[in-house]
Amino acid sequence: MAFIALGVTGGIGAYKAVEIARGLQKQGHEVVAIMSRSARRFVRPLTFEAITQREVISDLWKPGANARIEHIDIASTIDMLLVAPATANTIGKFAHGMADDFLTSMYLATTAPVVLAPAMNSNMFAHPAVVENLRLLTERGVRIVEPGSGYLACGWIGKGRLAEPEDVVLYVQGMLSADARHTLAGKRVLVTAGPTYEDIDPVRYIGNRSSGRMGVAIAAEAARRGASVTLVSGPGAVPAPANVTSVAVRSAGDMHAAVMSRAADHDLVVMAAAVADYTLSAAAQKIAKGDGPLTLTLERTRDILADLGALPTRANGRPVLVGFAAETHDVVAHARAKLTRKKIDLIVANDVSRADAGFEVDTNAVTIISPTAAEDVPLQSKAAVAARILDSAERVMSERLAGEVRS
Ligand code: CTP
16 A cells, blocks of 8 residues: 655646546555645535545645644655646746645655656647657656556547546556566667558558557556666657656557567567568558559568567567457467567467457457467457466576576
């Protein structure tokens, strides 16, 4: 159980903070709510008081608050400061050390981990001032729960909506979990995620429906386990977690170059990206339509995994290799054939014919296949599946290490 200060600042998402407080309590944590002046315009302190069973703190100058310098007192006892929603204003104040209310003063006074869940209009979120402030804060170790995309309260559609309460709770839980294992400390892990786009001309491309969620979940879990993580993602993939090094690529060729140039420096490569199997030479100018059919000639792309699998095991320090196989039938047999053909260590077989697993959803059901075994991972969140995949990869890594020590 942890003692969590929940900072609530003034955005329409403030009502969702009530759900977050409840979710944290359900996990057994104690919550104290700290509301900014504008947050109190959106939600009444009484709501938080009733849920947290604690007085809501909102005033630096309340009579008595300075008898024991309350913001210092709480700052030194909390296990985490979570601010949800975090407005552009609060983010700016945190980034620049301004302390004009209880929450901002407490932020400066606490040494506990700090997590921000930003929420604002999508143009505000993309503004260089906010981007820079978030960068400054992440550099100082503040963790960010990325906002979601969709319909915003201001009527816009875009990125900026407060992350869903259960995702915020899950994130906090992940950070706090007493069993947070640093089993990948000192290891370097490279993960690919999302689709690749093969350009047809300056305005058109061939792509696929991969959202990058599975790869991003693996990158986040590897970072949580203490690895230094590089995430190579294709266009349109969900945002990278703040604590990984992110490399953006577009085509299968770009991804091949990005992965091959980095692989030897890594202990584990997980190819979760849906890499195009075919590409074409993009026309320099937009192709105008004619009356007849249009024929495009596609050529095979280089298979990144197969090229990694062909690297000599030891001399180049070949990383442990994990691939994915999207199958619609005879899932295990097809996937194992790929494992053998590409000379990789593990393959995660995905039955993409199921509606609740695979593309564009937050859940997945897979089978993790090695040359000698197949382990079914039933339907669960992609975060939980990511943990199972890394458990298996870690086993291969330690077996390999043991083999090297013996020989
Ligand atoms: N992959 C790769 N380089 C490519 C294509 C795919 O590294 N040019 C990787 C993917 O990231 C994934 C695995 O290989 O880990 C998928 O293997 P693939 O043989 O492409 O399987 P499918 O796309 O499922 O295709 P198919 O069944 O059509 O062979």
